[in-house]
Amino acid sequence: MKTIFWNFITTLKRYKAASVLNIFGLSVAFAAFVIILMQVNYELSFDRFHRNADRIYRVEVETPMGTVPLVSYPFGPTFGSSMADVEAYCILMPPMGDMYVTVERNGSEAGFMEQALYASEGFLSVFTPELLEGTDKVLSEPDRVLLPASLARKFFGTEVGVVGKRISLTRSRETQDYQVGAVYRDFPENSQIRNVVYVSKSQREWQQENWSQFNNYMYVVLRPGADISAILAEWNRFDLKTKVGWTDGNTKLGLTPLTDIYFDTRPLEADMFTVHGRRTTTHLLLAVALLVIGIAAVNFVNFATSLTPLRIKTINTQKVFGAPVALLRTSLVAEAVGIALLAYGAALLWIFLLGDTPFGELIDGGIAFTNHGTLLLGGLGVALAVGLLAGLYPAYYTTKFPPALVLKKGSFGMSPTGKRLRTLLIGFQFVVSIGLIVGALFLQLQNNYLRHVDTGIDRTRIAYTVLRGDLVGSDAFEAEVKRSPLIEDVAYSQLPIGVGNVHPMWSRPIQGREVNFSVDGVSWNFPRMMGLELTEGSLFSPNDSMKQGNTYLFNERAQRKYDIGVQNNIVEWGEGDDAVVSQVCGIVRDFNFQSLHSSIEPYAMVVFGRAFGGGNRSLPVAYFQITGDPYAALEHIRRAAASVDPAYPVDVRFLDEAFDDLYRKELRITSLITLFSLLAVCISLVGVFGLILFETQYRRKEIGVRKVMGATVGEILLLFNRSFVRLVLLCFVIAAPLAWYAVTRWLETFAYRTPVYWWVFAVALFIVLLITFVTVTTQSWRAATANPVESLKTE
Structure with missing residues (x-):
């Protein structure tokens, strides 16, 4: 040697x-x-750190609208509690956007923008996070929240000693008070289950949801050696289509392993909260x-x-x-x-x-x-x-x-x-x-x-923000913004356009057939601001929100697939003289309303009529067409928001920057x-x-x-x-x-x-x-x- x-x-x-x-x-x-x-x-270890990672599955539904990874709450007790092979299950309900969180810290109130999810009591049994303090019954108790250690430290300056402290959550105009019930050690970053505020929901609140409200993710832990095909066969004997109220199309349940979700490239509908890799x-x-x-x-x-x-x-x-x-x-x-x-x-x-x-x-x-x-x-x-x-x-x-x-x-x-x-x-x-x-x-x-691909949307010199509190639907805010010559126009939508895949799916009868499409509620001037090209019919008008029914503007993909025409009627509900009838006003050239990871699917913009609330009260995303100094315009928008509702800071961004973030x-x-x-x-x-x-x-x-x-x-x-x-x-x-x-x-x-x-x-x-x-x-x-x-x- x-x-x-x-x-x-x-x-x-x-x-x-x-x-x-x-x-x-x-x-x-x-x-x-x-x-x-x-x-x-x-990338390869995504979601594999959970104790039962190899036995955790997400429940999916094959519907007339396509396969969706979402279920309604009744799926949980019906399918999660009915079979011995299901060891535990949980329901997660993601919100459409962030919530405004307020806490008391050092004798004053502090505010934060954070994501929050409603979680059923089975969450801790399925994903088994390590609790640093508090009880594992936190999500079965009313008005409690479960915090990751990182957010406990951010909110209160410490990871422990925060159980029992007050925390308020505000989304749009609704504010509710909660108490911190437990703190868990953060999940690793490579996880579908994120480190956010998990909120308890009473059984009464959960049970108010009906079978057709597909708002939730459902995860199950199967017992070792469980036969997945046998479980699905048993589940699919259930007359789900009748329960949900669908009249045609195939409807059955499926299971996807948690560890497969990250690389899953299937075109799932309404896949709002899932992280994907390539x-x-x-x-x-x-x-x-x-x-x-x-x-x-x-x-x-x-x-x-x-x-x-x-x-x-x-x-x-x-x-x-x-x-x-x-x-x-x-x-x-x-x-x-x-x-x-x-x-x-x-x-x-x-x-x-x-x-x-x-x-x-x-x-x-x-x-x-x-x-x-x-x-x-x-x-x-x-x-x-x-x-x-x-x-x-x-x-x-x-x-x-x-x-x-x-x-x-x-x-x-x-x-x-x-x-x-x-x-x-x-x-x-x-x-x-x-x-x-x-x-x-x-x-x-x-x-x-x-x-640099042409998405069909004019993103230049357009900024947007998600409004909360009294700013949503506020005429005073819009008037204050428009006082500046830097702001040419203001438009609204339910969800940010072209910068994500979060769009609800609707099913409506048109010309005697069921039509399935992604949808976004918008203000009447939204298509004009976005530079959308009309191919048939007309764009929205200011009077559309005064009609009883909705007014729809479909894309070419929907027209080709379903033979939709201008002036087609859509019965929203009811019969005869009591029916609420909407109308198609026009067709626009296809544009990428979702990220470029997805191909263009049938899509409609809708101006809500009086039967749906009308106006901009349900449209929290505001868009600003800017002329002149863009950064001075952003500062003016922030000041205008503070003058109307100083409690909620607004994060104004340029639409093209948000688009780039999708591919960052x-x-x-x-x-x-x-x-x-x-x-x-x-x-x-x-x-x-x-x-x-x-x-x-x-x-x-x-x-x-x-x-x-x-x-x-x-x-x-x-x-x-x-x-x-x-x-x-x-x-x-x-x-x-x-x-x-x-x-x-x-x-x-x-x-x-x-x-x-x-x-x-x-x-x-x-x-x-x-x-x-x-x-x-x-x-x-x-x-x-x-x-x-x-x-x-x-x-």
């Missing part, structure tokens, strides 16, 4: 340049590998991580095999003096492992230093060591494996020659076997580099496409992929650099002979570049179709995608050729311009 250690130290000292280059390249690769896996682990993007990240470490390992092997001819004489001299082959091979493998471990130690240092920089914020969950102990141990195992694999072949190859070679003169650097291996390894790096550059370019093109995570993840792809390319080019460095050393005598025979510097540079250019072109022929296939499959996962441009492949080829040419030329220049007499004396 002592001999192996000193051989390792001697190697580091003797081959300083190669060792430093090896350790630096490997350390960067290991750091990138570990950081990427931190993000991949975050499995293809996660797989891309994992592929980049493996390619980074693979390229680094190839570089390592290339360096080791390139050093072999320099070390054969030393190795054979040791064999002449009696050193066992096994000991020599063990020593060489140990050197490789030692370099890999040194590189991994340096990688941990890079990660630690990056932790306090903005780069650390690119990774969900952060890159702190305390959060990733198991992953770091796994990285150590990978470093050991890379060291072993990179050391085995050079150890075998270096020691296989007979000791008599120590007496021979000449270079062993250009042996056919060594050249073939190095060419194969560098070819692999070129293929990967071309593929990664193509992938990185298409990632950026797709990001740019999503940000994807932009961040694809930026990570691009960054590490380019890093992998750089690491592979370090390998090219090292290979040229050694090859020029081995061919110095050949270069000297050529110069003596009259070869010019240009001819020698061409000699070196020609073989590498041919290799790059061959690798491009291999890489291009592979990259095209991968990019095409990835783009197919988007509803809206950039074209597959041919020039991207040409750019990737040009980049690799240019960098290779510059690298080869700069490294071979020194050998080409050296004194040929000195070159001929080297061997």
